[in-house]
Amino acid sequence: MFEMLSDRLGGVLKGLRNRGRLTESDVTEVLAEVRTALLEADVNVTVVRDVIERIRVNTVGATMSTALNPGQQIIKIVNDELVAMLGGETLKITYATHPPTVVLMAGLQGSGKTTSAAKLASWFKSQGRQPMLVGADLQRPAAVKQLRVLGAQINVPVFSEPGDPVTTAKLGLAEAQRLGKDVLIVDTAGRLAIDTEMMQQVKEISRAVQPKFTFLVIDAMTGQDAVTVAKSFDETLSIDGVILSKLDGDARGGAALSVKHVLGKPIAFASTGEKLDAFEQFHPDRMASRILGMGDMLTLIEQAEKVFEKEKAEETAAKMLEGDFTLEDFLEQLQQLKKMGSLQGVIGMMPGIPKEMKNAEIPEDQVKRTEAIIYSMTPQERAKPELIDGSRRVRISKGSGTTVADVNRLVKQFSEMKKMMKQMGGKGMLGGKRGKGATSVGMSDDLTAALGSRLGPR
Amino acid sequence: MLALEIFAQQSAAGTTPKILLALAAFVLIFGIAVVFVGRRKSRQPKVAAAVEITTPTTTPITTVDSTQVAVVGVREKLSRVRSSFSGAVATALIRSSITQETWDELEEALLRADVGVATTTRVLAPLRELVKAKKIVQPSELLAALQSEMTAQLSNSARELNFDRSLNAPNIWLVVGVNGAGKTTTIGKLSAQQSKLGRTVLMAAGDTFRAAAGDQLETWAQRSGAEIVRGGDGSDPSSVVFDGVARATAKKIDLVLADTAGRLQNNSNLMEELTKVRRVADKGSGKVTEVLLVIDATTGQNGLAQAKQFAQATAVTGVVLTKLDGSAKGGIVFAIETELQIPVKLVGLGETIDDLVAFNAGEFIAALFE
Numbered sequence: 001m002f003e004m005l006s007d008r009l010g011g012v013l014k015g016l017r018n019r020g021r022l023t024e025s026d027v028t029e030v031l032a033e034v035r036t037a038l039l040e041a042d043v044n045v046t047v048v049r050d051v052i053e054r055i056r057v058n059t060v061g062a063t064m065s066t067a068l069n070p071g072q073q074i075i076k077i078v079n080d081e082l083v084a085m086l087g088g089e090t091l092k093i094t095y096a097t098h099p100p101t102v103v104l105m106a107g108l109q110g111s112g113k114t115t116s117a118a119k120l121a122s123w124f125k126s127q128g129r130q131p132m133l134v135g136a137d138l139q140r141p142a143a144v145k146q147l148r149v150l151g152a153q154i155n156v157p158v159f160s161e162p163g164d165p166v167t168t169a170k171l172g173l174a175e176a177q178r179l180g181k182d183v184l185i186v187d188t189a190g191r192l193a194i195d196t197e198m199m200q201q202v203k204e205i206s207r208a209v210q211p212k213f214t215f216l217v218i219d220a221m222t223g224q225d226a227v228t229v230a231k232s233f234d235e236t237l238s239i240d241g242v243i244l245s246k247l248d249g250d251a252r253g254g255a256a257l258s259v260k261h262v263l264g265k266p267i268a269f270a271s272t273g274e275k276l277d278a279f280e281q282f283h284p285d286r287m288a289s290r291i292l293g294m295g296d297m298l299t300l301i302e303q304a305e306k307v308f309e310k311e312k313a314e315e316t317a318a319k320m321l322e323g324d325f326t327l328e329d330f331l332e333q334l335q336q337l338k339k340m341g342s343l344q345g346v347i348g349m350m351p352g353i354p355k356e357m358k359n360a361e362i363p364e365d366q367v368k369r370t371e372a373i374i375y376s377m378t379p380q381e382r383a384k385p386e387l388i389d390g391s392r393r394v395r396i397s398k399g400s401g402t403t404v405a406d407v408n409r410l411v412k413q414f415s416e417m418k419k420m421m422k423q424m425g426g427k428g429m430l431g432g433k434r435g436k437g438a439t440s441v442g443m444s445d446d447l448t449a450a451l452g453s454r455l456g457p458r
Numbered sequence: 459m460l461a462l463e464i465f466a467q468q469s470a471a472g473t474t475p476k477i478l479l480a481l482a483a484f485v486l487i488f489g490i491a492v493v494f495v496g497r498r499k500s501r502q503p504k505v506a507a508a509v510e511i512t513t514p515t516t517t518p519i520t521t522v523d524s525t526q527v528a529v530v531g532v533r534e535k536l537s538r539v540r541s542s543f544s545g546a547v548a549t550a551l552i553r554s555s556i557t558q559e560t561w562d563e564l565e566e567a568l569l570r571a572d573v574g575v576a577t578t579t580r581v582l583a584p585l586r587e588l589v590k591a592k593k594i595v596q597p598s599e600l601l602a603a604l605q606s607e608m609t610a611q612l613s614n615s616a617r618e619l620n621f622d623r624s625l626n627a628p629n630i631w632l633v634v635g636v637n638g639a640g641k642t643t644t645i646g647k648l649s650a651q652q653s654k655l656g657r658t659v660l661m662a663a664g665d666t667f668r669a670a671a672g673d674q675l676e677t678w679a680q681r682s683g684a685e686i687v688r689g690g691d692g693s694d695p696s697s698v699v700f701d702g703v704a705r706a707t708a709k710k711i712d713l714v715l716a717d718t719a720g721r722l723q724n725n726s727n728l729m730e731e732l733t734k735v736r737r738v739a740d741k742g743s744g745k746v747t748e749v750l751l752v753i754d755a756t757t758g759q760n761g762l763a764q765a766k767q768f769a770q771a772t773a774v775t776g777v778v779l780t781k782l783d784g785s786a787k788g789g790i791v792f793a794i795e796t797e798l799q800i801p802v803k804l805v806g807l808g809e810t811i812d813d814l815v816a817f818n819a820g821e822f823i824a825a826l827f828e
Contacts, residue, residue, distance in 0.1 A: 039575045042758030045566055109781060109809075110638025110754060139809065141677030142670040149669030149691075192784040219638065223572035223758025225786035246637060249722040251760035274667075364726075 027059045030074055041291045043254035044227045047261045055081050079288050086260055087284030091241040091268040093127075093213070100132070100176045100184040102209045105243075106202055106233055107217035109190030112245030114143060116217050116271055117187040118150035119279035120243070123269070124183045125154065131183040134172030135160035136205055139189035147187055154276055157181075165189065169205045186211070193232035203236050213240045215268065218259055220247045226255035227262050234263050241268035244282065248273045254291050323422035327382040327414060331374045334367070372400035373410050385411045547827050550597050556589055560597050564604060571789035571826040572758050577796065581608055605823050608792065612819035615801035620747040620775060621657075621713070628660070628706040628744035630699075630714045632736060633778075634768055635752035637720030640780035640806060642671060644752050645715045646678025647806065647814035657712040659684040662702025664695040664735060667719040675717055681811055685711060695719065695731065696738035703742040714744060723767035736772045749774045750803065755781045755788035765794040779817065780806035787826050 031052050038048045058077050095101045103120065105113045117133060124131040133151050135144035135158055144160045151158035157179070159172040169186050176184040186209055191198035206214065216239045218226060233239055242263070244256050247270045256267055267282040316329050374382060376399030381387050388396070388411055397404045550563040561582070568578040585604055588594045594603055621629050631648070633641045642665065649659045661679050663686060665671035672688045679686040687705050689698035699716045706714045718735060721728035739746050751774045753761050768774050777795070779788045782805050791802045802822075807813040 036575050039569060040759055042572075042760070045569050108756065108784065110640055112638055140674065142673035145670035145673045146668065153669075192781070194785050219754075219756070221636065221754075221758060221760040221764075222756050223761075223786065223790065224570050225572070225756045225784070228785045229756070246722060248725075249636070249760065250724040250763060251758070255758065 024060055027056060031056060031059075034074075034078055037293055038254060038257075038291065041252035041254035041293065042221075042223045042226075042258075043291065044224050044258035044262075047227070047258045050261065051081065051085065051257075054085075075292070079292060082257065082288035082291060083285050086257060086267065086287050089266055090281075091213075091266040095129075095182065096212050099180075099182040100173070101182060101213075102173065102211040103183065103185045104206055104209065104211035104214045104237070105185065105187050105217060106214065106237055106239075107190060108192065108219075108229060109140075111190065111217045111219045111222075112243075112271060113137070113190060113217045114146050114187050115150070115276075116215075116243050116245055116269075116279075117185050118147065118154060118156075119271060119276055120215075120269070121151070121156045121183075121185050122154045122276050123279055124185075125156065129183045130181050131156050131185055132172070132176045132179065132181040133158045134169055134176075134184060134186045136165040136169045136172070136186050137189040138162065138165050138168065143187075143189070150276065165201060166204045166208050170208045173209050184209070193229045199232065199236045206237055214238065215241050215243050216259075216263075217243045217245055218255055220244050220253040220255065221249060221251040222255040224258075226258045230259040230262050234265070239263060239265055241266050243267075243269045243271060245271040247271060248278065252291050252293060253287060256287050257291055320418075320421045323418055325418055325421060327374050327377065327385060328379070330414065331371065331382075334371065338367070369400070369402055369406065370410060373397075373402055373407055376400040385414060547601060551601065553597050556595065556597055556600055560600065561586075564601070567827050568789065571787035572761075573789035573826065574759050574762070574793050577793040581611075601827065605827065608826075609820050609823045611796050612792070612802075612823070615795060615799075615819075617776075617801050617803050617817055619803060622745065622747050625745055625747075628703055628711055628714045629748070630703060630716060630739050630744045630746045631748040631750060632699075632716045632718065632739060632746055632772065633750050633752060634718050634732060634772055634774070635720060636722055636754075636764055637668075639720065639752040639754045639757075640778075641665070641720065641752045642674050642678065642717055643809070644750070644778050644780060644804075644806060644814065645675065645717050646682060647811055648804075649678065649682035649684045649715055650811045651814055652713055652715075653682055653684065658710075659713050659715060660702055660706040660709075660711045661686045662699045662714055662716040663688040664699050664702075664717045665719040666691055666693050666695050666698060671717070671719070678811075684715075685709070696735045699735055699739045700742055703739060703744040707743045714739075723764050729767060729771040732768075733771045748776060750776050750778050751800070752778045752780055753788070753791060753794070754786075755779055755784060756786040757788075757790055759790065761790035762793055762797070765798050765800055769798060769800060774800055776801055776803035778802075778804040778806060778814075783807040783813070788822075789826055792823075792826075 034055065035048055035052055038051060039045070043051070055078055058081065059074060105117050105120075107113050114137065121131040121133055133147055133156055135147040137143035137147075138160075144158075147160070148158045159168075159175045161168045161171055165188065172186065173184060186205065188202055188205060189198070191202060193199070214237045216230060216233050216237075218230070222229070230239070230242075242256075242259055242265060244253065244267055247253065260267055267284075267287075270280055270282045272278045272280060312332075316325070316333065319325050319329060373396060376396045377388070381392065381396075388407070393404050393407050397407050400407075547563055547567050550560045553560060565578055565582065568581070569575065573581075581604065584607070585594065585600060588603065589600065594600050619631070633645050633648075635641050645661060649661060652659050659682070661675055661684050663672040663675045665675070666689050669691075672691070676686055676688070678684075685705070687698065687702040689695075689701070695718060699714075702714050702716065705711075716735070716739060718732060719728075721732065723729060736746060736749065749772050751765060751768050753764065757764070765774065765777070777791055777800055779791050779802055782788055794800055795802055802817040805815050805817050805822075807815060
């Protein structure tokens, strides 16, 4: 739903092409677009101002690289700046000399503390530790029960006693010492940053258990208020790191930048799915391109890595360029595509896709219909669509519950596309040798840039 | 993507199979790119920069007199929030004339309230004309005009909750939203509110996914004196809601409040599941008369995407804005209501059972600037 920064900059940058150096007025115009992109990504207004200033300093007078056009160059500067701001020091988890190492979870209601606590416990387990969970959220009905169920799923003991959260936390600590557990994760109730009574309570919990790490859990969908929340929690608890939750949504996640900028504390983990193992260390580079709306390329790459069989893909691509691409191959590609998520979602994540295509509705039933038509063909027909004559058409349309016109359209467009692919293969536009150098010729500039930035030193 | 551009240009009509074909082509090229990147990646040396974090020092705690924290009313809650903020537009009002800074400050106030760039630009545009034409001269007039314009844009919405008395069967209100928005708590409060109106309530625990969601709802059922129908963990939410409606019909209960699991709107499978819940809910003797989308006041621009996708999946009839007792202003619901025509019906102001009030447009708009 948001325009990509590169699309947004397109109009402004047309006038800049073929000039050797960016002038101050060019930069001002461009930075206005960058500002809008950041605001749409929910980066805090004050933080946006700082970011824009830093970028301005780096951009004015920057000599144009010959390899990049002005747009790419500015995007690169902006991207690098964001990566630098989001990254920096990483949080190294160290363990207390006198176990257990206590971790305190805090945040607003519904930010995802309980789920994150369980995920973190699971992560510690994967590091060879023996964690224990304490349910000190005695406020929300069944919060402790939720933690117990999650604990059972990951085979981690959960301690809680009804009554007072501070007492429960203390007793939990004693229990962990008794059981010889080396990590203790304390889940607390959600609280508003401006609720002084509740903030006092979490401070007392903190004092009682003396955490080695205090994590603030922030929802990736949070807007401008993230800054206020982060500041208050940091003032009360002295936060060591941030856990960014619900990053599997489609929010651009500007809150991450706001919080990082305001606290200066690392974003330690990202929670990326409903399953308890969907929890990973934070990648500043991915977050930067996400905030800029450069398509969530890296997520897409990961999804693709999961569903792709690379030999097969290379083989099919070669066939396509030689004009041997069959409907069978097409069907296969379509199914792999579907595995990557909703088609609209996949298109949305891809940079450099023309607007007409992004806006085009792709109803899932149309996809199903296309599949049904191909399923109703014999293997010979799929390999050689020109075999399909009048009576075969009628049969296929009946078999797939579509009309003869639908079948015609598919066959006709498929052959047109095949021709086009062959032409491209011949001209070498997509050419190159199999699986080698294909990125630089077939991919859009943005994609190449995005892939490139991931490969940079980190 | 050169190939795709060519396809897009040639398929002016934009027929679906063609787009699919183009996509298939993309997937191939993309697959190769992934392989290529994978190779280069494996050659990259891993640089790990790490800084050890020391244990935070705790500061001495000052004690708070518990009598200070007495029960506060709804109005006080809101005003407590408001007074804790320095006026976002205070400086703008001090100036004697309308300058660029005045505009910047108004814009910033709206952006800080999460109203969004596009919506902010839209509401300020007509005022720029009025100022240019010298119809507005003073900053205070400008602020008043902006507030009344924004309030006016919210004035035509029907905000009462739909309850069809003539139905002779349960009304069903479905509560939907992303994870952690406050659906279950809202149902608890709604139940209490509707019971006070003399309606009998049954809760259907349609969140069979999140651990202990059913237990949480059951606590609210006890607190508000409502019936509850639960399914097993991981059971089909549609059937739980269907059973709830059947039980309500048999017991002549007026209203079924159906809870659903939180889901992110870009998860198409879960959104399809929600469409099914709604469809199945309508299949029994009852009727879905309200689909309430719960939006957390801290939500930023993603709220608009949430509203769009949930509306598409379940034909949302109203928004419940939760956690407005915090420091967030919930400005995204202004965009949701004015752009998607989904009225904000209720506002959540805390964790106790009576903290659910009707949305008041004038108060809401005024609060955006405080």
